[in-house]
Amino acid sequence: MENGVKTNEFDVYGDEDTADIKYRTMHWWKAAALMLAETVSLGILSVPSVFNALGMVAGCILVISLGTIATATGYTMGQFKLRYPHVHNMADAGMVLGGPVWREILGTAQVVFLIFICGSHVLTGLIAFDTITNGASCSVVWAVITALVCFLLTIPRTLNGISYLSVASFISIMAAVLITMIGVGQIGHQGGVGVTSHLNFANGFLAVTDIIFAYAGHVAFLTFISEMRDPRDFPKALYALQIADTTLYLIVGVVVYAFAGAGTVSPALGNTGHVLRRVAYGVALPTIVVAGVINGHVCAKLAFVRVFRMDDGSVSRHMSSHTRTGWVTWIGICAGIWALAFVIAEVIPFFNDLLGVISALFASWFTYGISGIFWFHLHPRGSRPRAQAVFWGAIVLAGAFIMVAGLYSSIYSIVEGYRSGSFPSPFSCVNRALA
Secondary structure: OEOOEOHHHHOOOOOOOOOOOOOOOEOHHHHHHHHHHHHHHHHHHHHHHHHHHHOHHHHHHHHHHHHHHHHHHHHHHHHHHHHOOOOOOHHHHHHHHHOHHHHHHHHHHHHHHHHHHHHHHHHHHHHHHHHHHOOOOOHHHHHHHHHHHHHHHHOOOOHHHHHHHHHHHHHHHHHHHHHHHHHHHHHOOOOOOOOOOOOOHHHHHHHHHHHHHHOHHHHHHHHHHHOEOOHHHHHHHHHHHHHHHHHHHHHHHHHHHHHHHHHOOOOHHHHOOHHHHHHHHHHHHHHHHHHHHHHHHHHHHHHHHHHHEOOOOOEOHHHHOOOHHHHHHHHHHHHHHHHHHHHHHHHOOOOHHHHHHHHHHHHHHHHHHHHHHHHHHHOOOOOOOHHHHHHHHHHHHHHHHHHHHHHHHHHHHHHHHHHHOOOOOOOOOOOOOOO
16 A cells, blocks of 8 residues: 555556466566667667777767666666556656657557567568578568567567576577677778768768667666566666676677778678678577567557556456457467568668667657656656756757757668668568678
């Protein structure tokens, strides 16, 4: 009982004492593993190319500074969740901040963002299979296979059930980047490493959005916390995540760029020789799939909770029991998400620019700006330390700036790409393996 109200009435999953399906079962280290698998997978693959675009010094500064800010914004998101236990996703947060209109705006934005992330995983899986097999089959077939595998692995109803896959995902990406670093070391220094860089605004900021995307796991944090055994342990998971991913981004970015030089490509696994590149992509397949599964699961859970949670805070038996209606609805939602992801992967057949667009539109707010709004909501006027208010006000403004500048840079890059004819046509069988 808290302030005269039963806490479980405001918890998204209600009272689980008699539930057949129990959601709130994750220890903090399982949440950390999920967060690491979700965040590092595709993010780490674009970091070396950012160092190539911006130079070694700017790359290191960006990784450290944006990682530090992402830690602060993640912590504030956790505090918001503790203040409002019923908040399960950005739609619920929008309802708290601004009523039904903001619930629909933030909920729609979260769904679109997560589906686009799933699409980027299908696209990366397609590239991986084409690289491994030397384009032995139509690339559309590989996209279908990736989407189908991701769909099947998304079906477990709880994040605790998926958390074990995250261990395999982490081992997979670590092995892949280790192979890549060994490979570029064997090839030797290619020259052309720059301490600084001279780029136009559009190309420079497009590289910045790749780092922003590398810390863009915040979109799923509220859902992760909702399935933790003790939400107060979230800071432990957050710190474990941020220390690990910042360290990994620095090591991989510096090492790969130091050896590959001006020829650094994205995804990072393409910087080795032909044979090692195929091996690295084969080893990376689990993380490409599992990280996509985690994002797909969070997206499906948002829709599932929206369908079966009542306005009074109670939950339908279809959410907590093994009913036919519950399972058909869940599987149908998962299938719809991965079908859309497949279409996105085929219609938008480019890697960095896809990351740039979705980072500009959504990661700018979910990772940075929205946490500033959370802070102001948690600290009413008159109780705000001035220095902190200035900092969080700057975070909100930074979110708006990143969105506008990132969209401009991404659209500019896409226009240039189509003008030069460097993108394949939609649903094309052309081999997209990294040469």
